[in-house]
Amino acid sequence: MNVFKRKGKENKDDTLEMESLKEPMPDEVFEHELQNLLKEDSEGNHKKKKVRKKWSKKRKIITIGAGAFFGLFLLFSIFGGKKQAMIVHTFPLVKGEVVEELSISGPVQGTDSVEVVSNLHAEILELPVKEGEKVEKGQVLAVLDDKDAKKELDIAKNAYDLAVSTYQDQQTEAENGYAKAKQDYDTAKINYDRTLTLYQAGSASQVEMETASNTMNDAKRQLSKFTLKNGKPIANESYTLQIEKAAFEVEQKTEALNNTKVTSPIAGTVVRVNCKVGRFADKTDDDKPMFIINNLDVLEMKINVSEYSIGKVSIGQPVEITADILGTESVKGEVSSISPTGEEKGNGSTERVIPTTIRIIDQNSRLIAGITAKAKIELNKAENVWTVPFASVIQNPDGTMAIATVENNVVKMIPVKNGVESDIQTEIIPEEEGALKEGMQVIDAPTELLEDGTTVVVAPSGQ
Template sequence: MNLFKRKGKENGGTLEAESLAEPMPDEEFDKELQNLMKEESGGSKKKKGRKKWSKKRKIITIGVVAFFGLFLVFQAAGGGSSAMMVTVSPLEKGNVVEELSVSGPVQGTDSVEVVSNLHAEILELPMKEGDRVEKGQVLAVLDDKDAKKELDIAQNAYDTAVSTYQDKQREAENGYSKAKQDYETAKANYNRTLTLFQAGSATQVELETASNAMEDARRQMNTYTLKDGRPVANESYALQIEKEAFEVEQKKEALANTKVTSPIAGTVVRVNCKVGRFADKTDDDKPMFIINNLDVLEMKINVSEYSIGKVAIGQPVEITADILNGEVVKGEVTSISPTGEEKGNGSTERVIPTTIRIIDQNSRLIAGITAKARIELNRAENVWVVPFSNVIQKPDGTMAIAVAEENKVKMIPVKTGVESDIETEIIPVEEGALKEGMQVINTPSDLLKDGMAVVIAPSAQ
């Protein structure tokens, strides 16, 4: 350990400092320390018992003395003016990653709730929680007696409607045929009477009677509905058939629904029903089953409106969770909602729902837990990197870093690039102004000026 000795000329007012090139022995250090302690206590020469100092305490004290001596040297070198003490770090290149940290639930990519509106008793539950099912696989079997009975009733009503329509169709065809024949007969009689009237062989009354009979026959024929020139039954009978056909389809569907099936391939994650209960009366009115596709997991997160502009589909994501025990799972942003929504809790901030697809599917992640996602927003590699605290922002908005060269401050104008939570990329305004190993002043004071003398503090070991 090197120390500085001071010798002053009381009358001359000058101070000389010389550095010892050789380390001071422990015995000499103890003696010097005792002398200092005596001077502090008013010069008393009364000896007291002293404890032997630990090596750690000696090192700390030597460091303080050396620091003070170094300060005096630079004070003397500056003609009596004080030099500011600074710490420095070597300028190096590295990588900077700008990230956004958010949290949200992990879930399957497809999730469905299976319900039943049938008031039917549950007879079987072949699937349980955790079972994998395929699309269309039976989850529950319900009592189908009522459903079959209702289908029979609906089928009978439909058959009756069809039979009625067919009867009315025959009546329409026969009635129209007769009405048309009656009209043709009345028309021929009118034409014959008109000829006799013109010849003076029929009276006016006979002609009018024939005309009225023909018009009555025409009106009767026009009471029938024609479609493509053929008579059809009244439309109400056809509508009745459609109504009853719809009822039959409904009852067939209800009968089919007595076998509750999965609409997707996935895993049964919840079963909220029991054998012997009614399908439409589940625990706390929850769905009978919840099916998730757990083959591919995803996270649903909400990104602040202030950060969403930096988020884009395809950006890489690192996912962590307590269940992973330090393992990091990779993912990527797959969708961003086109609309925002309220954050809640009285905040005026808006958030945008965003989906992250988890790429590593062979991890210990499971649906239903909360995980933390770090979205990589930007990255810069092999660039000049310094802590945020080392960048000086001037009143005019420009930025710079302060470096120590030959114990003087040199301000180097820079611009910032990609930023992480604690570091930032710096880009010199003047090309080539930054060099590897430059001594960048840490957390520079506002008092630092270009060309100011500084003392570089010894680095802590």
């Protein structure tokens, strides 16, 4: 048995040191295997190697086993002193489906959620509902002490009545005052006209004329002090404003009295009760709302999508939802809304995220609000296309891609382009139409040693 140690130098020249344990390898065999392993041109230029796309950790794991196998096989072939064709594993090319998905976790909640609060400093007398109970819109959730609210309403009503009474008195006074002022003006006007006629005839003096004029003007000024609406006198506007203010107070106090019965603004389920009988309605535990009501008939998920992925997400896209509470089952959903603005991801990250809502379509499931679920959003889907694992695709130095097929134990490289990608598979599209055929043998993890025309041995299935 012979053992070889290979050492690398900075000028890329390789040497082999041989330690003989039993019998030395013949020189001609050694030279032949060495030339095959370290094949270079006469000018010392290395042959360009094929390179792969930068793979994720998951994709690298797929190819580690295959690469190790080929490396061990090559060493066995050389050090065993006998050149053999490389063994490859293949699979038949078939058409299938490739789905690109985005997986994000988020909370499940009801579509409608309201927080019921009260600003009344009133004692809670009754709590007719408990957590978990379903309620209808307008149903009473709590009954508060209404004594103070009733007193305040009575005071507001009295103030309103006084404002109305004052207005009516002022209106009567305005009507009577206007009537007298109008009468005085009309009398003064008649006297003025008569005096003017006599003055023009020389029968009235200048003093009499001035007196009649002054009297008429005084009556006119007195008449102008009254406000008319549609030709009729009305009380000063300030009295109308007093009535409006008093009416508003009555409305506010009436609403406060009605609010001593706290009701649900929506139909739903009481998910939280943060108040107790004997406590004040505006002084709840930790200043939380008295009640939280959720509409659990229709559930939804709130998730944050990265700014790098949101461009592939659109309203109406199907979503598969899983959760621990569902076991191996899943429910269907769809993207229902996408926020028009992003927000900070947090934890010191500069990445932005976009709040996105997923409506859960399957309502008759074991999903409940308040738990965390995982949403798989279908970003892209290709059906009835050629599909291969990522490890089967080679990327050449010029950026082109290919797959390695085997026909009559000879490797044939077929140029392709990739299409829709999942986590482990990709759609491939041949550069030349018709180059791919159903059942053709594709090498599952081609190494850099393979090239067009290389002779290989296809390993039996299962080995």
